[in-house]
Amino acid sequence: MSNAYVVRFSLSQRVEHFVTMVVFTLLCLTGLPQKFFDTGWAAGLVSFFGGIDSTRWIHRVCGIVLALSTVVHFANGIHTMLSKKVGFTMVPTRKDFEDAILQLRYYLGMTDKHPQYDRYDYKQKFEYWGLVAGNIIMVATGFILFFPTETAAFLPGQVIPAAKMAHSNEGLMAFLVITIWHIFNAHLNPDVFPFDGSMFTGKISRERMQHEHPLELARIEGRPVGDGHGGTGPGHGSERDVG
């Protein structure tokens, strides 16, 4: 094959991911101690950030950056779609549900057919939409907590503790999903261990494309895409077919 690499992510996508990663980490470091305020590690983190007031300001600034990056992301996405360059590859389709079922059957050993994925597999779409929904909840409730008196001027007062409850729990869930799910898929998954660098370099090896996103690779290389249920592709941890 002529290409050892395929460009998977554009520069702006990589920058977006990097910003989200840094801001998300800071939000966790400044937010979780507020939820678990009675623990020793929380007190340590808060004093590391210079006390509760500066911890909150860091949290708010990061929250605003996250809100802006979400807006920029959707503006970009809509612009790209309107200019008809590409379709919105993140939209869940019927195939994603079929893939998920096939994938689970594969894990359970009920079949040796492995789903053939396009640009994004169902797990990536799930995480993406989880992040989008989470961002919307966190930004909305975050602003309510940032401006409680202004909120109560046109909404019932009880919205504020409800927002706090949602912000606190949604934040914890985001932290758990990212540390468990994202860290597994991007780092600990035996297929990419120890580190999937494609989101930072933008490049992915053709071999991994063939393994993880064969349908997109076929489209890129002008081959027939098929129905995606071929099932002859390599399964997890098996010998890879070197392309």
Place this chain on the structure above:
Amino acid sequence: MMRSSVPLLLVLLAAPAWAGIPADDEEGDCLGCHSDPDQSVDLPSGERLPLYVDREVFAKSVHGEALRCTECHSDKTGDHATGEVPFKTRRDVTRAYYEQCKGCHFANYTKTLDGVHFAVMAKGNEKAALCVDCHGAHDISRPGQPRTRISRMCSRCHSAEADVYGKSVHGRAAENTSDVPVCTDCHRAHDIADPRDGALAMRTPEICGRCHTDEKLMGRYGLSTNVVDSYLADFHGMSASFQKGLRREGGRRLAAVCTDCHGVHDIQKADDPNSSVMASNLQRTCQKCHPGASETFPKAWLSHYEPSAEKAPLVWMVKLFYMVFIPFMVGGLTLQIALHLWRVVVNR
């Protein structure tokens, strides 16, 4: 200057060899002069310093059987009446003798060095309370008997605060029960913190909590013991936990603590129309820190209630949702990871 100095001199002349006062009859010897109710000294300030000691009062005091005169008045010898009076004011006399207490009461004396009275005295305030100002001198009795005597003692200087306290829920009940706090229960006795910088206020969740989390005590009045936990679970309590020990300096704002909403000396029952936390007064109370707080703003605070279907349905539903959703989501993802790894192992 000496008024009844003639009999005194006669006594001195009768016993010219006295170097000290014999311990066996010291009291009698001192009272030989100091039992005259009219005996006094005019000080340069124009004040009159009474020299009379009531034998009966001293005998009934805590020290009546334990101490001799010279154990506190250690500089006094039999001929002290002839010397110059080294004091300009009555306050000078008090200040000269209060340090005598530390010989026996060293622990409490040391505590006063951390107290606000010592701090303002060090800055030159002569009125700052010394041991004898609160405890008395020849008439010292056990403190806190009755407990209301403590508040009365403080009120001699802090009358404005005492008046307000006397009308509060605690002050009104203090006459009839020892369940309620008197001044020293919150302010402490010897190492009294300066209440002006907010450091004492930041300790109120702990100070108020000492009584208000006591099941037995609160049970007598039908009061909830969940007030501290519910406070801590809220935004103010969480913030205050991180601000423990901070002072209100350099424009720093500290989170609202018990006293910011309930009042300090003027605390009333929550259903008292004068209470700052009475529903109809709450908006004004919130506005102290949240200018522009609307009529519905106080509902942001759940009044020490746990969110429930009745008290705060919206908050309760959000809580319930996440109680189900977080384990479902995290459990589901973890299960899928486990299955994934299992298949990897099977494939090998």
